Amino acid sequence: GNSVTQMEGPVTLSEEAFLTINCTYTATGYPSLFWYVQYPGEGLQLLLKATKADDKGSNKGFEATYRKETTSFHLEKGSVQVSDSAVYFCALRGTGNQFYFGTGTSLTVIP
Amino acid sequence: GAGVSQSPSNKVTEKGKDVELRCDPISGHTALYWYRQSLGQGLEFLIYFQGNSAPDKSGLPSDRFSAERTGGSVSTLTIQRTQQEDSAVYLCASSSQPRGSGETQYFGPGTRLLVL
Secondary structure (H helix, E strand, O other), X not given: OOEEEXXXXXXXXXXXXXXXXXXXXXXXXXXXXXXXXXXXXXXXXXXXXXXXXXXXXXXXXXXXXXXXXXOEOOEEEOOOOHHHOEEEEEEEEOHXXXXXXXXXXXXXXXX | OOOOEEEOOEEEEOOOOOEEEEEEOOOOOOEEXXXXXXXXXXXXXXXXXXXXEEEEOXXXXXXXXXXXXXXXXXXXXXXXXXXXXXXXXXXXXXXXXXXXXXXXXXXXXXXXXXXX
């Protein structure tokens, strides 16, 4: 079956620190992979995506590379800002167009 | 509107009552999804609409849950005889893309349901 596992939070970092949020997946076939972000009081927003192996998604300084050999899609950012404080969800879209989401990782960036 | 809207934003109800949650997708979006976000459980897929039909209802947790979509636009999620375990944030998302890779879903702000 399909599933997504992401690192548990909460994560607290100082401004300008390096961020990694791990995400691994189990899937049949060739899923597309996504990172969604939920800022406080707002709905989910697509942050970045990758549709095939070795693709790199990037947006707002965040990056994630679709690694088929390790079934991973880790989210990284070189220098986080206070405004990056949010909950981050890793997700896959498998066959049948169904999404599977991780449990979310809460990030707090302190000045 | 510019984005997906949901109403009500918050709903408190008593156990055993029925509730209706509404989703207004982005105009022209043919695909519509309902999800449930329970504390510590992540996001759980409930149902997928393409137009007015629901080819995938596999995520509905019980027969107390139902959803419909009319006119290819507004969708209503109905929970009958609510239970305390139904308490969660219910999220709606829509997409303009047909089935295929790289689909982008746009999420609404959610309805926070509390069953007392």
